[in-house]
Amino acid sequence: MARKKQYDEAEVVEKAMNLFWRNGYTNTSMQMLEKEMGINKFSIYASFDSKHGLFLQCLERYKTRVRVLLEKLKNANKGIADIKQFFYDSVSSNFKDDNVKGCFITNTYNEFSEIEDQVIKEQVNSFMAELKKLIIEKLKMDKTKDEDTIIREANYLLLAKHGLAAASRVNTKQEIEDYIEMTFKNL
Numbered sequence: 001m002a003r004k005k006q007y008d009e010a011e012v013v014e015k016a017m018n019l020f021w022r023n024g025y026t027n028t029s030m031q032m033l034e035k036e037m038g039i040n041k042f043s044i045y046a047s048f049d050s051k052h053g054l055f056l057q058c059l060e061r062y063k064t065r066v067r068v069l070l071e072k073l074k075n076a077n078k079g080i081a082d083i084k085q086f087f088y089d090s091v092s093s094n095f096k097d098d099n100v101k102g103c104f105i106t107n108t109y110n111e112f113s114e115i116e117d118q119v120i121k122e123q124v125n126s127f128m129a130e131l132k133k134l135i136i137e138k139l140k141m142d143k144t145k146d147e148d149t150i151i152r153e154a155n156y157l158l159l160a161k162h163g164l165a166a167a168s169r170v171n172t173k174q175e176i177e178d179y180i181e182m183t184f185k186n187l
Contacts, residue, residue: 066105106161167179
């Protein structure tokens, strides 16, 4: 008979996600995970198979958290103003309690850009593709824009979102707000 888990899996995944978010995948050791999660490595392996498996669960947890913002963007109807609000919404939590970490997806995207890990790259790329699709939908609300302009602006905004996520790790709230305002002033 299998032993009953002595921990809440969602809670330990949240703790692991925050650790990976702060340190990255490579710089997070199993010992750090054990300490942060409050469980031993045997429990980690039993529940998640590996550090990699745990990291994939953390990515899923983060995407679930961000899904609320994506749904808000998807259901909005003000075009570029909605994209701008998404930018503000996506960084607003970074400035609570000086807990500045940037975007977990962008951090992962940057860390794994030179690491051959197809599973993680697919996770990140599908998220980015979904975001780009939503941005394109909102840009199309402006009937004066042609298809080429919409694609160029969508690419610009997706790259600006990457930059914003990276900058939110180190810049002040005012600097981030100025960045957002200037990004949308350029459209």
